[in-house]
Amino acid sequence: MRDQILRILRENEGDFVSGEAISRMLDISRATVWKHVQMLQREGFVIEAVTRRGYRLTGSGDILHAALIEPLLTTHALGRNLIFLKSVPSTNGAARELAIKGCRHGTVLLTDGQTEGRGRRGRSWVSMPGKDIAMSIVLHPELDIEFASRYMVATSLGVYRLAKGLGLDPSIKWPNDVLLGGRKFCGVLFELAGDMDSLHTMIAGIGMNINTEEFPENLRETATSLRLSLGRPLPRCEVAASLLNHLEPLYDACQSGADYAALRQEYLACCGTIGQRVSVTGVRETLEGIAEGVDELGRLLVRTEEGVLHALLAGDVTLRRDAPLN
Numbered sequence: 001m002r003d004q005i006l007r008i009l010r011e012n013e014g015d016f017v018s019g020e021a022i023s024r025m026l027d028i029s030r031a032t033v034w035k036h037v038q039m040l041q042r043e044g045f046v047i048e049a050v051t052r053r054g055y056r057l058t059g060s061g062d063i064l065h066a067a068l069i070e071p072l073l074t075t076h077a078l079g080r081n082l083i084f085l086k087s088v089p090s091t092n093g094a095a096r097e098l099a100i101k102g103c104r105h106g107t108v109l110l111t112d113g114q115t116e117g118r119g120r121r122g123r124s125w126v127s128m129p130g131k132d133i134a135m136s137i138v139l140h141p142e143l144d145i146e147f148a149s150r151y152m153v154a155t156s157l158g159v160y161r162l163a164k165g166l167g168l169d170p171s172i173k174w175p176n177d178v179l180l181g182g183r184k185f186c187g188v189l190f191e192l193a194g195d196m197d198s199l200h201t202m203i204a205g206i207g208m209n210i211n212t213e214e215f216p217e218n219l220r221e222t223a224t225s226l227r228l229s230l231g232r233p234l235p236r237c238e239v240a241a242s243l244l245n246h247l248e249p250l251y252d253a254c255q256s257g258a259d260y261a262a263l264r265q266e267y268l269a270c271c272g273t274i275g276q277r278v279s280v281t282g283v284r285e286t287l288e289g290i291a292e293g294v295d296e297l298g299r300l301l302v303r304t305e306e307g308v309l310h311a312l313l314a315g316d317v318t319l320r321r322d323a324p325l326n
């Protein structure tokens with residue numbers, strides 16, 4: 001109901017809509033309208049309430065809200081159960097809880113502010129409230145666990161296509177970072193839930209810098225945002241919807257070997273890591289060599305100077321521009 005009231009006020013943004021008109025449109029009492037308006041005000045919407053004139057929404061600006069995203073979706077499953085939380089420790093953590101309770105495939109948990117955002121390899125992830133997005137998608141693919149990497153490939157590609165569609169020139173850094181001008185604007189954290197041989201549940205956590213202009217000192221050299229690359233701010237609800245619209249056909253393609261083959265070729269073409277001299281820091285060791293490709297299981301293939309080919313499942317890549325390719 002609250003979402004419907006918000007939609008009415010959004011459609012008439014800047015103009016008054018009487019409480020009576022809203023109550024008639026939605027077949028609810030005026031007291032109920034007022035109760036929902038108060039809740040929207042608490043969520044951050046600026047809504048004036050004036051006797052005998054009604055309600056007026058002003059400057060909804062770049063507010064993030066499920067009701068503003070849903071009308072922009074062209075998906076069947078992704079985001080059709082869209083849960084927005086103003087703040088949450090980690091969307092991946094909250095999505096996992098929902099998944100355990102049996103939420104449906106494509107459920108999305110989106111927030112304006114994470115207090116304990118998680119990155120890959122135990123790091124933290126910072127996203128600026130009011131500027132960026134942090135979301136997690138619950139996926140229930142009917143596939144064996146060995147196919148998990150397909151969804152990681154698909155997710156980076158979805159982000160890549162989104163940035164490309166905005167007229168930017170992104171590149172993917174294996175495994176899942178998406179960069180603009182060599183700086184990261186999007187990171188992806190995958191978590192699996194299920195038994196050892198079947199892929200019951202997967203959480204795709206996506207953190208995307210959209211409108212941040214100033215990064216903390218430690219990220220200043222390595223991070224960027226869509227806004228910094230484009231030179232203009234973007235409405236976050238539109239970006240969130242567009243991302244889900246890009247991701248759904250890619251996730252669908254992961255279900256079929258033939259469709260996935262094409263998607264993988266596209267990933268390889270967009271992955272700036274391939275063909276480069278790299279240093280990959282894994283759990284136990286750091287390996288140096290030439291990144292020759294990414295195999296069927298999403299592993300980075302690195303050939304060392306001794307000519308040995310290693311297949312790496314995880315790690316942090318640094319490009320070694322200092323060392324020439326032989």
Ligand code: BTN
Pocket residue numbers: 089090091092093114116117118119120121123125133134135136177186187188189205206207208
């Ligand atoms: C990385 O590059 O290290 C991955 C970053 C992933 C961050 C996202 S934000 C939404 C989701 N919830 C989390 O706690 N982490 C992921």
